[in-house]
Each structure stands twice: as C-alpha cells, then as structure tokens.
Amino acid sequence: MDNFVYFFTxxxxxxxxxxxxxxxxxxxxxxxxxxxxxxxxxLLGDAIxxxxxxxxxxxxxxxxxxxxxxxxxxxxxxxxxxTFLTSWLKKNTKLSEDAIIASILSVFFGFxxxxxxxxxxxxxxxxxxxxxxxxxxxxxxxxxxxxxxGGLAVIIILSLTIFQKEFSLLVFNSDYGKAIGxxxxxxxxxxxxxxxxxxxxxxQAIGVVLMAALLITPGAAARFWTDNLSKLxxxxxxxxxxSGIAGTYISFVLPQMPTGPxxxxxxxxxxxxxxxxxxxxxxxxxxxxxxxxxxxxxxEHLLKALYKNRELGQRMLTIENIYxxxxxxxxxxxxxxxxLFKEGxxxxxxxxxxxxxxxxxxxxxxxxxxxxxxxxxxxxxxxAPDHVHDSAEKLEHIITPELEAQLEKRLNFxxxxxxxxxxxxx
Amino acid sequence: xxxxxxxxxxxIHDMTxxxxxxxxxxxxxxxxxxxxxxxxxxxxxxxxxxxxxxIMGLVNPTxxxxxxxDKPLEEVRSRISYVPQRESVDWNFPASxxxxxxxxxxxxxxxxxxxxxxxxxxxLASLDQVGMSAFINRQISELSGGQQQRVFxxxxxxxxxxxxxxxxxxxxxxxxxxxxIFELLKKMALEGKTVVVVxxxxxxxxxxxxxxxMLNLHxxxxxxxxxxxxxxxxxxxxxxxxxxxxxxxELVRKQDFNPLEH
Numbered sequence: 001m002d003n004f005v006y007f008f009t010x011x012x013x014x015x016x017x018x019x020x021x022x023x024x025x026x027x028x029x030x031x032x033x034x035x036x037x038x039x040x041x042x043l044l045g046d047a048i049x050x051x052x053x054x055x056x057x058x059x060x061x062x063x064x065x066x067x068x069x070x071x072x073x074x075x076x077x078x079x080x081x082x083t084f085l086t087s088w089l090k091k092n093t094k095l096s097e098d099a100i101i102a103s104i105l106s107v108f109f110g111f112x113x114x115x116x117x118x119x120x121x122x123x124x125x126x127x128x129x130x131x132x133x134x135x136x137x138x139x140x141x142x143x144x145x146x147x148x149x150g151g152l153a154v155i156i157i158l159s160l161t162i163f164q165k166e167f168s169l170l171v172f173n174s175d176y177g178k179a180i181g182x183x184x185x186x187x188x189x190x191x192x193x194x195x196x197x198x199x200x201x202x203x204q205a206i207g208v209v210l211m212a213a214l215l216i217t218p219g220a221a222a223r224f225w226t227d228n229l230s231k232l233x234x235x236x237x238x239x240x241x242x243s244g245i246a247g248t249y250i251s252f253v254l255p256q257m258p259t260g261p262x263x264x265x266x267x268x269x270x271x272x273x274x275x276x277x278x279x280x281x282x283x284x285x286x287x288x289x290x291x292x293x294x295x296x297x298x299x300e301h302l303l304k305a306l307y308k309n310r311e312l313g314q315r316m317l318t319i320e321n322i323y324x325x326x327x328x329x330x331x332x333x334x335x336x337x338x339x340l341f342k343e344g345x346x347x348x349x350x351x352x353x354x355x356x357x358x359x360x361x362x363x364x365x366x367x368x369x370x371x372x373x374x375x376x377x378x379x380x381x382x383x384a385p386d387h388v389h390d391s392a393e394k395l396e397h398i399i400t401p402e403l404e405a406q407l408e409k410r411l412n413f414x415x416x417x418x419x420x421x422x423x424x425x426x
Numbered sequence: 427x428x429x430x431x432x433x434x435x436x437x438i439h440d441m442t443x444x445x446x447x448x449x450x451x452x453x454x455x456x457x458x459x460x461x462x463x464x465x466x467x468x469x470x471x472x473x474x475x476x477x478x479x480x481i482m483g484l485v486n487p488t489x490x491x492x493x494x495x496d497k498p499l500e501e502v503r504s505r506i507s508y509v510p511q512r513e514s515v516d517w518n519f520p521a522s523x524x525x526x527x528x529x530x531x532x533x534x535x536x537x538x539x540x541x542x543x544x545x546x547x548x549x550l551a552s553l554d555q556v557g558m559s560a561f562i563n564r565q566i567s568e569l570s571g572g573q574q575q576r577v578f579x580x581x582x583x584x585x586x587x588x589x590x591x592x593x594x595x596x597x598x599x600x601x602x603x604x605x606x607i608f609e610l611l612k613k614m615a616l617e618g619k620t621v622v623v624v625x626x627x628x629x630x631x632x633x634x635x636x637x638x639x640m641l642n643l644h645x646x647x648x649x650x651x652x653x654x655x656x657x658x659x660x661x662x663x664x665x666x667x668x669x670x671x672x673x674x675x676e677l678v679r680k681q682d683f684n685p686l687e688h
Contacts, residue, residue: 038519165532165540172519173529179482179508180533180585181500227565229520 003253015252017146018138022248024153025201026214026240031160032198034219034236035191039171042216043098044086047105049199049211051082053112056133056203057119065126068148071133072200079196082108112208136207136260138248149201156194156201160233167191168229205244207260213267214240221271224278243267297397298329298336300366303345306355307363311422316354364424370396371417372407378418379411385418427659429649431459434496435589435620436481441490443473443480448679449643450476454490456639456648460588463615464622465635465651469664472642474624475511478591482508494589504533507587509578511594517566517574524562526577527553530584552583555610571598579607590614590621597626608634628660643675 010016036045052075059074060066082104089100119127132140141149160167166187169177178184195215202211218236226232247263276284305325309317319337326333337353340346345359355363370392377388399407417423434457443451450473458464466474479485481492483499495502507530530552531545553559556576561569569577575595582590590611596604611621615636622639625631631638638654640646640663647654647663 040516162538166537168519168521168525169529169532172521172526173510173515175479175484175510175514176508176529176581177532178484179503179506179510180529181503182532182537223520227520227567228522229525232520 004249007249007252014143017143018141018248019245021141021146021150021153022138022205022244023241024150024157025205026218026244027237028153028156029198029202029211029214030218030236030240031157031233032191032195033215033217034222034233035160035167035171036195037216037219037223042212042220043101044083045195045199045215046212047086047101047108048079048082048196049202049208049215050105050112051108052076052079052196052199052203053109053133053208054078054115055112056208057112057115057130060119060127060130061115064124066129068145068204071203072148072152075200075203076196078108079199080193083192083196109208132207132258133203134207134209135258136203136205136210136263137251138205138244138259139251139255141204145204149204152197152201156198159190159194163187163190164229205248205259206263207258210260210264213264214244217264217267217271218243221267221274224274224281239267239270243270293397295332295335295339298332299340300362300397301326302333302336302340303355303359303363304366304370306346306353307360307367307424310355310360316349316352318351319353320351322353361426364426366396368424369399369404371421371423372404372411372414373399374419375411375414375417375423376407388418427647427649427654428456428645429653431457433460434458435460435494436622437493437496438481439491439493441480441487441492443476443485443487444678445476445485449488449675451480451487451641452644454645456645458620458622458639458648459637460620461615461618462620462636463611463634464620464637464639465631466622466624466639466641467626467628467631467663468641468646470626472663474641475593477639477641478508478593478622478624481591482506504585505588507582507585507590509582509590509592509595512571512574512578512597517569519566521566522562523553523558523564523566523569523577524549526566527580527584530581533585548584548586549580552580553577555583556580557606572600572603575599576603576607579610588619590619592621592623594624594626596623596630604630628664 006012007015010019033042033045036042055074055076055078056071057074058078059070059072062074063070086097086100086104089095089104090097093100116130119130129137129140166177166182169182170184170187170191174184174188177187198215199208199211202214206214218239219232221239222232222235225235243263243266246266247259247261250262251257251259274282276282279285302322305322306317309315322333322337323330337346337348340359341348344356345362347354347356373392373395374385374388377383377391378385414423436458438454438456441451441454442449443454454477466477468474476485480487481494481499483492492499494506499506524546527549528541528545531541531548535541535545550559550562553562556579558573558576558580561573561577566574566577575598579592579595582592595607599607611623611634615621623635625634632651632655635651637649638651639648640654640659642663647659
C-alpha cells in the first residue's frame with residue numbers, strides 16, 4: 001500500500017517521468033496499431049518489433065554505451081530495412097506475405113541475438129541494461145530517454161491526428177485516394193515510418209519481443225465496443241495507457257520484474273473482458289440475449305397452446321396436459337408457467353392453468369402473427385400451405401408492430417389463414 | 427468498328443496494359459463524346475475493370491497514353507470521379523455512411539484540411555440524390571449490397587466531376603435500385619456529364635446506354651449503340667477468347683521478364 005501511494009503520488013520525479021513516458025507510448029502505439037489492425041497488417045508490426053534488435057545492438061557497439069540516440073537510430077534503421085525488404089520481396093517474388101513476414105522476423109531476430117551474445121562476451125561494463133530491450137523495463141527510463149522516446153511519441157500522435165482523413169483513406173480505399181489525386185504511396189510510406197517509430201519508442205519500456213502486443217491488442221479489444229473510428233482510437237489509447245501504467249507499477253514494486261510481460265498480461269485481460277462482455281459483440285452478452293430470446297419463445301408457445309385449447313372450447317389445461325404437449329422441455333415449461341403467472345398472464349387454480357384477459361390479448365397477438373405470416377407466405381410467395389408452419393413458428397416472436405401493420409394492410413385484414421383457422425383480433 | 431467522337435472528353439491512344447506479366451488489354455485506341463451514357467461491355471476477364479483503372483492511372487500501361495479533356499490525367503483529376511468495385515473494400519471498416527460519402531469531398535479539400543460544414547452539406551445532398559438520406563449514420567457494415575453501391579455512387583457525386591467512371595455499379599443491385607440509379611445517371615448525362623459504366627448484361631445495356639465500348643482483351647467496337655451493336659460484333663465480343671491472342675499472352679507469361687515493358 002505504501003508502494004502504491006508512493007508510486008501514484010509521484011513524490012519521486014523519476015516515477016513521474018516514467019509514467020509520462022508510458023502514457024505517451026501507450027497512446028502512440030495504440031493509434032498506429034489500430035490503423036494497422038484495420039489494415040490487416042498486424043503481423044507486420046510483430047516482424048518490425050523483432051527486427052529492431054540487431055539495430056539496437058549495432059547502435060550499442062558503435063556508441064560503446066547505452067546512448068539513446070545511437071540505439072534509437074540503430075533500431076529505426078534496422079526496422080526500416082525489415083519493412084522495405086518485406087514489401088520488396090512481396091512485389092518481386094511469388095512468396096506469400098505470411099511466409100515473408102515469418103522469415104524476416106526470424107532472420108533479423110536471430111541476427112540480433114547473435115550480436116547480443118557477442119556484446120555480452122566482450123565484457124563491456126556498460127552492457128548491464130541491454131537485456132532490458134528484450135522484455136522491457138519501464139523503470140529504467142531516465143529523463144534524457146524521456147525526451148527522445150516521449151518526443152517521438154508526440155510526433156506519432158500529432159501526425160495520426162492531423163492526417164486522420166488521409167490514413168483512413170489509406171486503410172479503407174487506397175485506390176480511391178489515388179484516383180482523387182492523393183499521393184497514396186507517400187502516405188503509405190509515412191505510415192510505415194510511424195509504425196517503425198512506434199516500435200522503436202517501445203523497446204525500452206516493453207521490449208522487442210512483446211511490442212507487437214501493445215500495437216495490436218488495444219485496437220483489437222476496442223473494436224468490440226465501438227464502430228466509430230475516433231472513438232475506437234481513443235478507447236484503444238485508454239486501454240494501452242491503463243495496461244502500461246499497470247505493468248510499470250509492477251516493475252516498480254518488484255524490481256526484477258520486466259515491464260513488457262505485465263503490460264501484455266493486463267492488456268490481454270482487457271481484451272478478454274471485451275471479447276466476453278462487450279455489448280452486442282461479446283460472447284457472453286450474446287449467449288445471454290439468446291437465452292433471453294429462447295425463454296420468450298417458450299413463454300409465447302405456452303400462451304399459444306392455452307389459446308388454441310380455448311378455441312376448441314377448453315378453458316383450462318392441467319399442468320400434466322401441458323407437460324405432455326412438450327415432453328422434452330419440462331424444466332423450461334415449468335419456468336414459463338411461473339413467469340407467466342407472475343406477469344399476470346395466466347391463472348393457477350390447483351393443477352389447472354387458464355389465461356387471464358391480459359393473457360388472452362397477448363396470446364391472440366402471437367397467434368395472429370403466426371397466421372398472418374402463414375397467409376403471406378402462401379399468397380405472395382406461392383408456398384404450399386403445409387410448408388409454412390415452421391417459418392411462422394419462428395417469425396411470430398420477432399415480427400414488430402410496424403411489420404404487423406404492413407402485413408395486415410398488404411393482406412387486406414384477412415379473416416382466415418391458409419388452414420382455414422380464424423385470425424384472432426381484439 | 428471504331429467510331430471516333432468529335433471534340434472528345436476522353437482519348438485513349440494505342441494503350442497496352444499487362445498485369446503480373448500477362449497482357450490484359452491490347453492496343454486500345456478510342457475516343458468518347460461528352461454528355462452521354464457510355465457502357466463498357468464484354469465477357470468476364472475481358473479487361474473492363476482494367477480499362478477503367480488504366481484511365482484513372484491506378485495501373486500503369488506498358489504502352490500508349492490517356493488524355494482527358496485534352497490534357498494529361500494528373501492535371502484534370504478533380505474533374506474525374508471514380509466508383510470502384512464494391513468488393514474492392516472491406517465494409518467492416520468502422521465508418522458511417524456519411525463518413526464514406528464525405529471522402530468524395532477530399533479531392534477538392536486537399537491534404538491537411540479537415541472536412542467541415544460545407545463538405546457535410548455536399549455529402550448530405552449527394553446522399554439525398556441516391557435516396558439514402560435515411561441511412562446517414564448507419565454503419566457501412568450493416569448495409570445491403572445495393573445500399574453499399576448507392577453509397578459509393580453518392581461519394582462520386584459529392585466530388586462534383588464532369589466525367590464519371592463506374593466499375594460495375596449494378597452488380598448485386600436489385601432491379602428497382604438499378605432502375606433508380608439508371609434514372610439518376612440519365613439525368614447527369616442530360617446535365618452534360620459523361621458517365622462511363624462497366625456493365626455485364628447486354629440486354630439491359632441496350633436500353634441504358636447511348637454509346638458502347640465492346641471489349642474482349644482488344645477493342646472490338648466503340649461507337650453509338652445503333653451502329654456498333656451488330657450480331658457479328660457481339661459474336662466477336664462474347665464468342666470466346668481469340669485463339670491467337672490467348673496463345674501470344676501465354677507466350678509472354680512464360681518469359682522470365684515482361685517483354686512488353688520498356
């Protein structure tokens with residue numbers, strides 16, 4: 001708890017720097033990543049982030065120390081070469097894009113590990129923190145690093161904000177952009193530069209191995225919640241910032257803990273929540289609304305059964321009679337009886353069930369929709385009367401009052417359905 | 427049979443286009459008149475879309491040139507409006523109908539500037555013309571094929587051009603919508619705009635268009651429909667690929683490089 005207060009009250013100026021850095025990094029990489037996710041180029045981000053390792057090592061060898069300018073420049077150049085090679089190979093060979101990306105990723109990363117081993121064998125006393133570039137350590141960010149990483153992040157955020165219209169044109173319909181005279185090749189190039197930059201600024205805090213997660217996961221998680229590009233970008237940024245701070249805090253409390261993995265763990269948690277619970281698109285949300293719907297159909301089927309019995313002159317049914325009608329749905333029917341009773345649609349008298357006036361009204365509505373739809377299918381679609389029942393059995397639960405009015409008008413308020421049964425109205 | 431237009435809006439001079447080293451258009455050479463509804467006809471794989479893309483500079487010809495309004499393409503881009511094939515974009519992109527139609531104003535707006543009130547008005551007016559006013563805030567992923575097509579046409583209208591190039595705007599569209607779009611195109615032609623449409627159905631093409639371009643890897647015919655739509659030219663257009671031309675294409679493909687490129 002003391003740690004928590006100490007961390008979040010920013011009494012230590014270096015913690016403030018780290019948090020500012022992580023916030024800028026989170027927003028920048030979430031913005032870039034969201035576009036590349038929408039562009040279906042998620043794998044490219046992974047390749048670039050692995051491919052910057054040899055550049056980091058060469059930068060270190062040339063500078064002889066952990067100089068951020070050398071390291072950022074080295075990382076940028078090596079990421080740039082990887083990006084260029086990817087598109088060059090795609091254009092000039094018949095290899096598929098996934099094969100190219102996998103090879104680029106492993107070749108560059110392998111070479112980077114070789115260089116890293118060479119540095120470690122050299123006995124340079126400055127090499128101590130170099131391992132941080134693999135899995136990241138946000139706590140090691142210094143004020144001088146912040147100027148470079150933070151500055152680059154601000155450039156990324158500003159470019160993507162100012163050129164939102166150009167970059168969405170690039171992702172949605174690049175050919176059209178070219179047709180109206182926009183320099184789409186330059187815009188594509190600028191986007192690639194921003195993507196490499198966003199990887200480069202993440203190497204210190206998140207590390208090359210997991211940087212791709214900070215690029216792609218925020219956008220992918222946010223996509224469950226919104227269909228609006230601006231909201232999508234903001235939400236992705238929020239997810240990235242929250243996970244970034246969470247990861248940094250854990251690195252602060254447990255000094256041996258790398259930041260990257262914890263950022264990824266909290267991001268994955270947010271993604272999982274989105275996947276399960278987002279309105280409309282979440283798996284669990286959808287499961288519940290389907291369940292809700294199935295209950296509604298059971299209730300309405302029971303009302304219908306009671307009403308049809310009334311048509312035959314029987315005002316009530318025993319619970320056993322009802323169970324016989326639905327022998328495989330005993331449990332569901334039991335629930336329906338309780339629900340309809342609570343809602344005042346049916347009366348229970350010992351073992352006998354009958355409709356209330358309100359129940360009759362509702363039952364008539366369902367039966368009417370069923371029979372109207374059957375009439376429509378036979379009259380307008382020439383479907384045989386013995387083939388229309390199944391479809392009506394499903395649609396009676398979803399036809400809206402507006403559609404009902406249209407059906408009535410189109411069919412001119414028919415009295416009888418194709419089976420010569422009365423279409424009930426109040 | 428190739429009939430040249432007087433004071434043409436579009437001139438294509440001896441243009442050859444190849445894709446991935448296989449020639450898809452051979453020595454195309456024609457001119458188009460202004461203020462008419464023009465249909466591009468031909469079987470699948472005849473190079474109809476490629477022709478439109480080559481006019482827009484989206485694919486580079488290996489020979490020949492295109493002139494629009496008697497000028498090189500780059501000088502007059504703002505006067506040409508392009509409707510790409512509906513399938514060429516991912517409709518799951520997070521955008522509303524209005525967002526997409528606003529793109530039509532980007533050409534005049536240029537880089538840096540953001541669309542504002544005026545652009546929105548233009549987009550709304552265009553949506554009204556295609557009868558999509560009720561769908562302004564609808565997500566594009568929720569539209570039917572015909573509605574997506576109308577959104578693309580509205581976007582082209584928002585550009586307020588003089589020459590319209592439309593790639594299969596009637597694909598996946600129901601008959602009522604097709605008739606409505608066609609009425610709109612006819613109105614545009616009456617206002618002096620030139621509308622070029624890639625179309626697949628010869629029967630409806632006969633009622634829709636004034637001028638026809640008939641294509642089958644090479645240019646079979648170009649001219650007023652009464653003069654060029656003859657049984658013989660139709661057979662040439664739709665009666666299978668020319669044997670010799672296919673063989674030469676095959677030969678070009680087998681080379682280690684593209685011999686048509688300079």
